[in-house]
Amino acid sequence: MDFIKQFHSGWAYLTILMGVIFVVSTLVYAVSKKDTDNVIKKIGLFTTISFHVQLLVGLVYYIMRFSAFEGGNIMQSNILRLTFVEHPMMMIAAVAFMTVANAKLKRSTVVPMAVVIFAVISMICLLSRIPWGIWMG
Secondary structure, eight states, X not given: OHHHHHHHHHHHHHHHHHHXXXXXXXXXXXXXXXXXXXXXXXHHHHHHHHHHHHHHHHHHHHHHHHHTOOOSOGGGOHHHHIIIIIHHHHHHHHHHHHHHHHHHHHHOSBOOHHHHHHHHHHHXXXXXXXXXXXXXX
């Protein structure tokens, strides 16, 4: 279980980095009205892959951790609610928004602003519910 936790924590850096690169690059393409090319499509693909890998590893870790946990007062504790409810739900939402952004990007000839908006919403979901105190501490 320790390997999965370490992998999930380490892969998070790559996921955040790829998300930021995706947001910035799609914003540049959308503002400059550039056509979609292989570079932006590959950035979108690798970002989506990193998000999905992070989600799958996180779900495995969640199931392993939750199965060993005796619940009952999860909603009464801020830390437990963040760890077992808010974090997983917002990460699922972040992956969904990033997947929609990549799907819209793949179908477009020019990068639309909708791709940027979905990517920004995804990053807001992601960054807002990371348990920073647990992760960095």
